[in-house]
Amino acid sequence: KAGVTQTPRYLIKTRGQQVTLSCSPISGHRSVSWYQQTPGQGLQFLFEYFSETQRNKGNFPGRFSGRQFSNSRSEMNVSTLELGDSALYLCASSLERGYTDTQYFGPGTRLTVL
Amino acid sequence: AQSVAQPEDQVKVAEGNPLTVKCTYSVSGNPYLFWYVQYPNRGLQFLLKYITGDNLVKGSYGFEAEFNKSQTSFHLKKPSALVSDSALYFCAVRDPNHYGQNFVFGPGTRLSVLP
Numbered sequence: 001k002a003g004v005t006q007t008p009r010y011l012i013k014t015r016g017q018q019v020t021l022s023c024s025p026i027s028g029h030r031s032v033s034w035y036q037q038t039p040g041q042g043l044q045f046l047f048e049y050f051s052e053t054q055r056n057k058g059n060f061p062g063r064f065s066g067r068q069f070s071n072s073r074s075e076m077n078v079s080t081l082e083l084g085d086s087a088l089y090l091c092a093s094s095l096e097r098g099y100t101d102t103q104y105f106g107p108g109t110r111l112t113v114l
Numbered sequence: 115a116q117s118v119a120q121p122e123d124q125v126k127v128a129e130g131n132p133l134t135v136k137c138t139y140s141v142s143g144n145p146y147l148f149w150y151v152q153y154p155n156r157g158l159q160f161l162l163k164y165i166t167g168d169n170l171v172k173g174s175y176g177f178e179a180e181f182n183k184s185q186t187s188f189h190l191k192k193p194s195a196l197v198s199d200s201a202l203y204f205c206a207v208r209d210p211n212h213y214g215q216n217f218v219f220g221p222g223t224r225l226s227v228l229p
Contacts, residue, residue, distance in 0.1 A: 004157070006157075033216055033217070035219075042219065042220075042221045042222060043204065043219040043222075045216050045217070045218075048216050056216050058216075090157055090158065092158075100146060100163075100165045102148065102160050102163060103148075103160075103217060104160060105150070105157035105158040105159070105160075106157050107155075107156055107157045108156075108157050110155075
């Protein structure tokens with residue numbers, strides 16, 4: 001079974017621009033979560049989508065948004081980029097039959113904001 | 115609120131020696147606990163999890179972890195470390211009593227296995 005895929009793997013943007021990242025979950029997985037990883041803040045939860053609905057949201061400004069499609073693929077968007085948005089953005093998917101399910105991570109998208 | 119602590123930023127061990135990476139947690143109910151490993155420029159890879167049952171959990175690549183409810187700990191262990199185990203290790207917790215709560219990750223511990 002193919003793992004979680006994320007595109008693109010690397011992105012360079014300038015302040016003020018917007019960016020869209022894509023995540024394809026493992027086949028059959030219905031939940032997709034997004035995390036931001038930085039050296040200073042570690043892994044921070046952005047949001048989770050399940051069956052096209054945002055089920056949970058972390059403490060990030062409204063510039064960060066996401067959506068999930070009917071095939072469970074997910075995108076996240078960051079508008080009006082700031083230097084502090086430079087990070088590794090990780091997507092994780094799970095079956096979500098219950099709370100015991102494991103999240104499986106993609107390789108991440110490295111975003112650099114100049 | 116649930117939280118996870120990894121008290122050591124870095125752990126160094128010699129190849130062939132046993133290794134321990136520490137994790138303590140705080141949740142209101144019975145926790146679901148996970149360990150992940152991250153290699154450079156890669157995503158997180160799942161190692162093992164504790165849900166219920168036997169306190170000693172065995173996982174991938176020879177790793178195991180021991181759940182200790184009284185000490186609220188879930189330390190990761192391996193009897194004989196390999197240089198290839200050098201990576202960043204994350205402990206994570208999920209509290210089933212808080213519907214909609216996602217995973218909370220610890221800050222990570224960098225493991226260096228010296229040849």
